[in-house]
Amino acid sequence: MSRLPARIDDLPTSMVDVAETLGLRVVLSLIQNFGGCDLRFPVRPGPDHPVIKALGETDGYALCHFLNGEKLYVPHARRPRSVLADVKRMEAQGMDRGAIARALGVSQRHVRRMSNRSGDDRQPDLFD
Template identity: 65%
Template sequence: MTSNLPARIDDLPTSLVELAETLGMRVAVALIENFGGLELKLPARPRPDHPVIKALGEEDGYALFAYMGGGSMYVPHNRTTSARADILKLEAEGKDRAEIARILGISQRHVRRMANRREDPRQSRLFD
């Protein structure tokens, strides 16, 4: 998961500040930790086995659905470094791209871009 989780509301990605002010920092951090980089569908009436409820717990999970249910949200990650090597390693281990995004705390779109990017033959490599 993400190793550099925000400790203060000022350290959160801007898109999560209002959510943290309303539901608490604990909910915002748990979202980043469990779903960073993913687009979440938030049904108006979630089932008890919904992944968000399982990850956040019933109280925080249902509070999130009451606040944002019936739509979707992108949960930003808090990663600041390139993840291409990690992506290629996890892909070689047989993990799918959604799982890689969740493990690394980055978006599925970024995983796809990095995995599909070809190395520039004009650029020399520092390490083999």
């Protein structure tokens, strides 16, 4: 697993504006809690909203106010790894793709790709 960025210049482009406005600490907390997920930031978040719970009231409300009504993909800033078996196991346990992505530290897109795989990636011999 790679380390989280230490400077604003090391962040993915999508996170730079947030870091410049609210600080690197808020972005790193966002990445740690929601990395790999698409989030929609409500216009009027309640205290039970996942962003408010994860970041705390001050940072959570500030972030929701800044990204008022927007949808944002939060990069996970981690090195990819094979998670096919983990995804299949967690789906069999009834977990949704967002929860699986957070648990494994990968994106929801990656979970979807793994979920749609049959487990055998070999190309069949078309001329056999």
